[in-house]
Amino acid sequence: MLYSKVTPEQKRIRFRELLASGSIQQFPGAFNPLSARLIEEKGFGGVYISGAVLANDLGLPDIGLTTLTEVATRAAQIARMTDLPAIVDADTGFGEPMNVARTVQEIENAGLAGLHIEDQFNPKRCGHLDGKNVVDLETATKRIRAAADARRDPNFLIMARTDIRATDGLAAAQDRAKALVEAGADAVFPEAMASLEEFQAIRDAVDVPILANMTEFGKSALFTVEQLAAVGVNMVIYPVTLLRSAMGAAERTLDSIKAEGTQEAQVGSMLTRARLYELVDYEAYNRFDTGVFNFQVPGKH
Secondary structure: OOOOOOOHHHHHHHHHHHHOOOOOEEEEEOOOHHHHHHHHHOOOOOEEEOHHHHHHHOOOOOOOOOOHHHHHHHHHHHHOOOOOOEEEEOOOOOOOHHHHHHHHHHHHHOOOOEEEEEOEOOOOOOOOOOOOOEOOHHHHHHHHHHHHHHOOOOOOEEEEEEOHHHHHOHHHHHHHHHHHHHOOOOEEEEOOOOOHHHHHHHHHHOOOOEEEEOOOOOOOOOOOHHHHHHOOOOEEEEOOHHHHHHHHHHHHHHHHHHHHOOOHHHHHHOOOHHHHHHHOOHHHHHHHHHHHHOOOOOOOO
16 A cells, blocks of 8 residues: 555565576566556566656657656656566666766665666667667766766666667677676666577676567567577566557547447456556555544543
């Protein structure tokens, strides 16, 4: 009820344990707090919070228009709803190294288990679109050093994302991954890998956990969790999957209302009132409210 009873510190320890477990971890992307609760109920290991989803939810494209305050606020709202560790996309860190340092501490304060920072120019572009540009190695490593130096909880995970595969090729991605780990990254997110062999190449280059982004309509095929585990991937995210699913259903329902004058044909595919109340733990709030206000008003003396 209200907030998770698992502290951020406990969630960060749990996240580290999951990554060290030898078992690949699946983190679906939550597009709001309630979807984070659903992810937990379905038995996943953690929650991912996509920068693209946060931007799109505001009606904005994923081109670096969101601010640190917007991202930290929404990430906190999502993370507080679940006992699972949650990690968030922090884009390029929202500025220069000092801004990156502040970003890390704000995201720590928001209760997240970790974040990732990328090596694109600012403003950035979606990792699975053309026209990306990456910063030079010095700028990229400064961002990661600033992030690692700024964290106060040693278990807060600093992940480095690199988009250099798209601009300079796989060998450059291997070299960049190594340099980012040397700069202090706890894990690596190689964006837009074209094949399982490319994930294997990154695995061969670094000793830290690596992440695979299984986003729909992107540069990567939608590999199974078994395929990714076989090439040494430690964590897989599905960043926009739930948002796309929800918006697709919403569009179909609106079309039905417009065409038929009623939503009746779509009711069977909707979340029921009972299930919605179950997800928000309505009964627990009712018990709490009854317990607090179950008293007699004293009479006059």
